[in-house]
Amino acid sequence: xxTDYSKYLRMEKLPLYWCPGCGNGTVLKAMIxxxxxxxxxxxxxxxxxxxxxxxxxxxxxDFHTIHTxxxxxxxxxxxxKMCHPGMHVITFSGDGDSTAIGGNHFIHACRRNxxxxxxxxxxxxxxxxxxxYSPLTPTGTKASTAxxxxxxxxFDIADLAKGAxxxxxxxxxxxxxxxxxxxxxxGLQHKGMSVIDxxxxxxxxxxxxxxxxxxxxxxxxxxxxxxxxxxxxxxxPEELAGKYVTGILHEDTIKKEYTExxxxxxxxxxx
Amino acid sequence: xxxxxxxVVVNEDLCTACGICITVCPKNVLExxxxxxxxTGSMCKVARPEDCIRCKFCENACPHFAIDVxxxxxxxxxxxxxxxxxxxxx
Numbered sequence: 433x434x435t436d437y438s439k440y441l442r443m444e445k446l447p448l449y450w451c452p453g454c455g456n457g458t459v460l461k462a463m464i465x466x467x468x469x470x471x472x473x474x475x476x477x478x479x480x481x482x483x484x485x486x487x488x489x490x491x492x493x494d495f496h497t498i499h500t501x502x503x504x505x506x507x508x509x510x511x512x513k514m515c516h517p518g519m520h521v522i523t524f525s526g527d528g529d530s531t532a533i534g535g536n537h538f539i540h541a542c543r544r545n546x547x548x549x550x551x552x553x554x555x556x557x558x559x560x561x562x563x564x565y566s567p568l569t570p571t572g573t574k575a576s577t578a579x580x581x582x583x584x585x586x587f588d589i590a591d592l593a594k595g596a597x598x599x600x601x602x603x604x605x606x607x608x609x610x611x612x613x614x615x616x617x618x619g620l621q622h623k624g625m626s627v628i629d630x631x632x633x634x635x636x637x638x639x640x641x642x643x644x645x646x647x648x649x650x651x652x653x654x655x656x657x658x659x660x661x662x663x664x665x666x667x668x669p670e671e672l673a674g675k676y677v678t679g680i681l682h683e684d685t686i687k688k689e690y691t692e693x694x695x696x697x698x699x700x701x702x703x
Numbered sequence: 704x705x706x707x708x709x710x711v712v713v714n715e716d717l718c719t720a721c722g723i724c725i726t727v728c729p730k731n732v733l734e735x736x737x738x739x740x741x742x743t744g745s746m747c748k749v750a751r752p753e754d755c756i757r758c759k760f761c762e763n764a765c766p767h768f769a770i771d772v773x774x775x776x777x778x779x780x781x782x783x784x785x786x787x788x789x790x791x792x793x
Contacts, residue, residue, distance in 0.1 A: 434759065434762065434771070434772065434773075434774055437768050441768065446716075446717055446768065447716065447717045447719070447767060448717075448766075448767050448768070450766065450767075451719075452719030452720060452721040452743065452767075453719070453721030453722070453723055453766060454766055455766060456766065457765070457766030457767050457768065458763075458764060458765075458766045461763070461765070461766070461768060462763075465763075606764075606766075609763040609764055610763055613763070646722075647721050647722065647723055648721075648722055648723060648726045651723065
C-alpha cells in the first residue's frame with residue numbers, strides 16, 4: 433500500500449467534520465504524506481492550531497496536538513519550540529486566524545526566524561463563523577459582511593512574510609496536491625521559519641455568495657488564478673493582477689535560527 | 704488463486720460525494736451513483752476498475768481520506784465491470 437494514513441490519524445474521530453469537498457482535507461493529507469516521506473515519528477511532532485475550520489485538523493492527527501486561542505497558535509508554538517528545540521513544531525491555521533487576528537504574532541514569529549513550519553490554509557474567508565470577509569478575500573467578491581462586494585485590498589502573505597523576515601516561503605494550491613506536498617516537505621526540512629500559503633477552496637461560505645458553490649468549479653477557478661514562478665517572470669504586471677504566483681518564492685539559509693542563537697547566548701552566559 | 708484486490712478502493716464510510724475525484728481521474732474510473740441510503744444522496748463508486756492506471760490523482764485530491772490506490776507494480780486480481788476475473792501485473 434501507499435501511505436498508511438491510519439498511522440498518523442485518530443481514526444475514531446473520522447469522518448472529518450469539514451464540508452464535502454473542503455480543501456482543508458487535501459492540505460492535511462499533503463502534510464501527512466510529506467511527513468510519511470520524511471519518515472518522522474508521530475511522537476516527535478507537535479502540531480499547534482488556532483481557531484477556525486482548518487484548525488480543527490489538530491483533532492484528527494495523532495501527534496502531540498494543542499488547540500489554542502484564536503490567532504494565538506504562533507506564540508504557543510514559539511514557546512514549545514524554545515522548550516523542546518528537538519521537536520518538529522507545525523502550526524496549521526487559516527488565513528483570518530494567522531493574518532488578521534494573529535497578524536502581529538505572525539510577523540513577529542517571522543522576524544525571529546524560529547524553526548516552525550506554518551501552513552496557512554488560505555480559503556479567502558472566515559468559514560466557521562459565517563462567512564465574514566478576511567484580509568485575503570479577493571477585492572470585489574462578496575461575503576456575508578460585504579453583501580455588495582468587498583472593497584478592501586488584500587494582503588500578499590508571501591510578501592508580508594518576506595518583509596517580516598521568514599526564510600522559506602512557498603505558495604501552492606489544492607488544485608495541485610503533489611506540488612503542495614513537495615512544498616510542505618521542503619518547508620518541514622528547512623531550518624528556520626517556513627511559511628506555506630496553501631490556497632484552498634471554501635465553496636460553502638465564499639463560493640455560494642460568488643456563484644462558485646460547487647467544489648469542482650471553485651478548484652478550477654483556483655487553478656486558473658495560479659501561475660507558476662517561471663511563467664510569472666515572463667508576464668507583465670497587468671497580466672499578473674489578481675493572479676497568485678506559486679512555487680518556492682523565497683529561500684534564505686544564511687539568517688540565524690532563533691533557538692540556535694538562544695543556545696549560543698546561554699553557553700556564553702554560563703562560561 | 705490469488706487474493707482478490709482491486710486497484711482503487713473507496714471507503715464509503717468516509718466519502719462525502721463531493722465529486723473532486725471524478726473530475727481529476729484521467730481514465731474515468733470513478734462515477735457518482737445515486738444512493739438514497741446515504742445522507743449525501745449519492746456515492747462515489749468504482750465503475751471501471753480495469754481502466755485504472757494507478758496515477759493516484761484521486762487519492763491525492765480526495766479531501767476526506769476515502770480513496771486508497773494500490774502502488775504500481777503490485778499484481779492484482781479483481782472482477783472488472785463486465786464481471787470477468789482480471790489479473791494485472793503492472
